[in-house]
Amino acid sequence: MAFDILILILVVVVIFQKLRSLLGTRPENTATPISQESAAKIFDILMKETMKKPVVVDGGELKAETKETNETETVLQQIPNFNRTTFLSGAQRAFEMIVTSFAKGEIDILKALIGKTLFKKFEDIINQRKEEGITAETDFVGFNSVEIVSAKIDKNNKAKIAVRFVSEQANVLRNAEGNIIEGDENFIQTITDIWTFERNINSTTPNWMLVSTKK
Numbered sequence: 001m002a003f004d005i006l007i008l009i010l011v012v013v014v015i016f017q018k019l020r021s022l023l024g025t026r027p028e029n030t031a032t033p034i035s036q037e038s039a040a041k042i043f044d045i046l047m048k049e050t051m052k053k054p055v056v057v058d059g060g061e062l063k064a065e066t067k068e069t070n071e072t073e074t075v076l077q078q079i080p081n082f083n084r085t086t087f088l089s090g091a092q093r094a095f096e097m098i099v100t101s102f103a104k105g106e107i108d109i110l111k112a113l114i115g116k117t118l119f120k121k122f123e124d125i126i127n128q129r130k131e132e133g134i135t136a137e138t139d140f141v142g143f144n145s146v147e148i149v150s151a152k153i154d155k156n157n158k159a160k161i162a163v164r165f166v167s168e169q170a171n172v173l174r175n176a177e178g179n180i181i182e183g184d185e186n187f188i189q190t191i192t193d194i195w196t197f198e199r200n201i202n203s204t205t206p207n208w209m210l211v212s213t214k215k
Helices: 002-024 037-051 071-077 084-104 109-111 118-132
Strands: 055-058 062-065 136-153 158-174 180-183 189-200 209-214
Touching: 037 062, 071 136, 084 109, 084 118, 084 136, 084 189, 109 118, 118 209
Parallel strands: none
Antiparallel strands: 055 062, 136 158, 158 180, 158 189, 189 209
């Protein structure tokens, strides 16, 4: 409440200054004081407007707070100890590690980061490449953007967060002779992926597992 009053006082001061600069000077530059009655009316109007639209100070400017808590934010707030910055930082590291480990066929690393159903699909592709003598190369350049696009908690208390990754990569597949059969090692692609991470909100481990991928 005290903070709200300080904000209102600041608004009053700003308005007083505007009124003085526009209407409160005589030709001889003698300021015309604003009466206590006028000040009271202005303060009363501001109080009523503030009840309708909360006013916040951001970067030294006064503006109306318009951001509404959407469904995704509501779900994220229900996840114990969830921190958006920490989660997205971990998601970026997991993305780069999974992409490069998948290209190299590093099964053990993938198994630690991916849910069982999705891991089986990754493993099948890696094994098929080995049988056909195909090798993959991924040059991960970096991220253009990473953002949470949706979140939900199911009846089994499993939280699922979908993240959109826009990254730059150069991907190549080579046959047994070392010839490129897909991709271009000199061409950097901008690729958009939506990955879904899952974790039981009652679990004592903070680890999230990748359970779904799509373009």
